[in-house]
Amino acid sequence: QVQLVESGGGLVQAGGSLRLSCAASGRTFPYWYMGWFRQAPTKDREFVAGISVSGVTDHADFVKGRFTTFRDNAKNTMYLQMNGLKPEDTAVYSCAATPYLGVVARRSIVDYNYWGQGTQVTVSS
Numbered sequence: 770q771v772q773l774v775e776s777g778g779g780l781v782q783a784g785g786s787l788r789l790s791c792a793a794s795g796r797t798f799p800y801w802y803m804g805w806f807r808q809a810p811t812k813d814r815e816f817v818a819g820i821s822v823s824g825v826t827d828h829a830d831f832v833k834g835r836f837t838t839f840r841d842n843a844k845n846t847m848y849l850q851m852n853g854l855k856p857e858d859t860a861v862y863s864c865a866a867t868p869y870l871g872v873v874a875r876r877s878i879v880d881y882n883y884w885g886q887g888t889q890v891t892v893s894s
Contacts, residue, residue: 778888
C-alpha cells in the first residue's frame with residue numbers, strides 16, 4: 770500500500786512563499802514519477818508540476834519562474850517551493866505518484882495511481 774501525505778500548506782500574503790512537502794511510504798519511491806496538482810473551489814483539478822525518477826521537472830506555464838518541484842529520494846519526499854504567491858494560487862494542493870521510469874511529462878490525472886489527501890494553500894491579497 771502506498772501512502773502520500775502532504776504538509777506545509779497555510780495562509781500567506783500575496784508575494785509570500787511556502788514550501789509543500791509530500792512524504793511517501795514504500796521502498797520503491799525512487800522509481801515513481803511524482804506530480805503536484807491543485808484544485809480551487811468550483812474549478813477542476815489542474816496539473817502544477819511533475820518530476821521524473823531522474824529529476825527531470827515539468828511545470829505548468831502559470832507557475833514557471835515562481836514554483837519549483839524537487840525530490841529527495843533518500844527521504845522519500847517530494848517538495849514544491851512556491852514563491853511569489855498570488856491570490857489565484859489559492860487551492861488544495863495534492864501530490865500524486867505513478868510507477869513510471871521515463872522522463873516524458875505526466876500531466877493528466879489519469880496518469881497517476883496514488884494520491885495524497887491534499888493541503889490547503891490560501892493566499893490573501
